[in-house]
Amino acid sequence: MPTLFTKIMRGDIPGDIVYQDRYCVAIKDIAPQAPVHLLIIPRTEISGVSAVEKTGDHQYLLNAARNIAEEMGIEGYRLVINQGEAAGQTVPHLHMHFLAGRDLSWPPG
Ligand code: 5GP
Numbered sequence: 198m199p200t201l202f203t204k205i206m207r208g209d210i211p212g213d214i215v216y217q218d219r220y221c222v223a224i225k226d227i228a229p230q231a232p233v234h235l236l237i238i239p240r241t242e243i244s245g246v247s248a249v250e251k252t253g254d255h256q257y258l259l260n261a262a263r264n265i266a267e268e269m270g271i272e273g274y275r276l277v278i279n280q281g282e283a284a285g286q287t288v289p290h291l292h293m294h295f296l297a298g299r300d301l302s303w304p305p306g
């Protein structure tokens with residue numbers, strides 16, 4: 198059974214795809230927490246950080262973030278990965294939040 202994000206990446210269900218490369222796809226979050234809130238998702242279905250292998254599409258998440266920032270002309274941004282329910286992960290397909298467009302406080306909640 199494909200994950201929600203795989204269905205969006207394939208175009209089976211609607212999603213606002215803003216970036217794609219060989220390894221990763223970025224979509225707009227459906228419930229944005231900042232003026233810019235993207236989800237950068239490896240094409241491979243990896244359930245989360247705890248399941249990553251030594252090599253794979255997940256290695257390119259940071260490259261995708263850098264490319265997106267350059268393309269969008271964004272200098273400051275925050276990257277977040279929630280691993281597991283205790284951290285707030287709700288979709289079991291590894292994804293990195295890309296947040297920008299407002300001041301971001303620290304520490305996060
Ligand atoms: P997590 O909580 O797992 O770290 O992040 C999952 C994110 O996926 C949430 O920020 C949530 O708003 C987003 N999300 C959930 N369902 C959908 C959807 O159908 N489309 C899009 N674009 N984002 C979604």
